[in-house]
Amino acid sequence: MKYIFYLIILSVFFSCGKEKTILLPEINHSNISEIKDVSPAYLFYDETKTDSVELNRKNLISTTNWLVNVDKRLTLKQAIPHIKFLQEKKKNSSHKNENAKNYFTCNDTSKKSLGFIEFTDVIFHEESSEEYISKISDLKYSENIKPISINLKGEISILNSNSKPFIIKSTKETILNDLKKLDSGKNIIFLNFNEGLFFQDYITYKSLLLKADLQYATLSNQEFLHN
Structure with a gap:
């Protein structure tokens, strides 16, 4: 082939x-x-x-x-x-x-x-997941959504727990362990990428998360670009 x-x-x-x-x-x-x-x-x-x-x-x-x-x-x-x-x-x-x-x-x-x-079913949004969620009032499982944001420096922020929100600061090397800190339950990860990131960066993070054994979360097919 x-x-x-x-x-x-x-x-x-x-x-x-x-x-x-x-x-x-x-x-x-x-x-x-x-x-x-x-x-x-x-x-x-x-x-x-x-x-x-x-x-x-x-x-x-x-x-x-x-x-x-x-x-x-x-x-x-x-x-x-x-x-x-x-x-x-x-x-x-x-x-x-x-x-x-x-x-x-x-x-x-x-x-x-x-x-x-x-990437057949991936839906790309040219806005942040926060903006998207604010427009969709009937979004199912919104309380279980965990946005992950990756900025131009490769710094990763994971928003955990809607009842007592706090940010987990992560890196490419620690993100898989940090995801284990998510609240137990049916969590849905929304990936947010800075639009200035190179395509290589995007693929690096995607492949890393796709091969992860996520016990408490699944990756959403909704992906978001922000500036």
């Missing part, structure tokens, strides 16, 4: 008239290492463009699994609008395959091969 994937990349580069490169984000573990029946899309880092990003989606087939290759140097503010565009394009296609998924392509450094992170 990997061999076929690289042939697809080369055909896209040369059909465009010049070779283009993309620096994929790195992860140290992936549960998904092989996907069949795929179409690729590319988000290139291009300093000559107004927003430094170029989207190539010419080879996408709506009924296949989509591999979205995002250059790790792009910020979330640059990349996410294009990712949302691709999600909407597939959702609104007249030709649908309910089993077809969307994945981010990564370099799995532990296996020295490609790894993939699914």
Whole structure:
């Protein structure tokens, strides 16, 4: 499968008239290492463009699994609008395959091969989770929502307990242990990312949390960008 994937990349580069490169984000573990029946899309880092990003989606087939290759140097503010565009394009296609998924392509450094992170059902909001919650009065389990915010310095804040709110200050190295301090119950984690974070940072935190054994919490498919 990997061999076929690289042939697809080369055909896209040369059909465009010049070779283009993309620096994929790195992860140290992936549960998904092989996907069949795929179409690729590319988000290139291009300093000559107004927003430094170029989207190539010419080879996408709506009924296949989509591999979205995002250059790790792009910020979330640059990349996410294009990712949302691709999600909407597939959702609104007249030709649908309910089993077809969307994945981010990564370099799995532990296996020295490609790894993939699914984002089919992720809903990206260009606002904070606090703003979102304030607008949704009938949101189920709102008392169990635990927002996690990651700022530009990589500092992590976990809001715990609505009855007696307090903030757990965490880091990339301690977040898994700190999540164990959450109140017992059916907690839902809302991830908040500063829009200035690089896509590499986003993938790092996502992969870290996806492989975590969270006893008292589940990751929401709602994700939020803030400035």
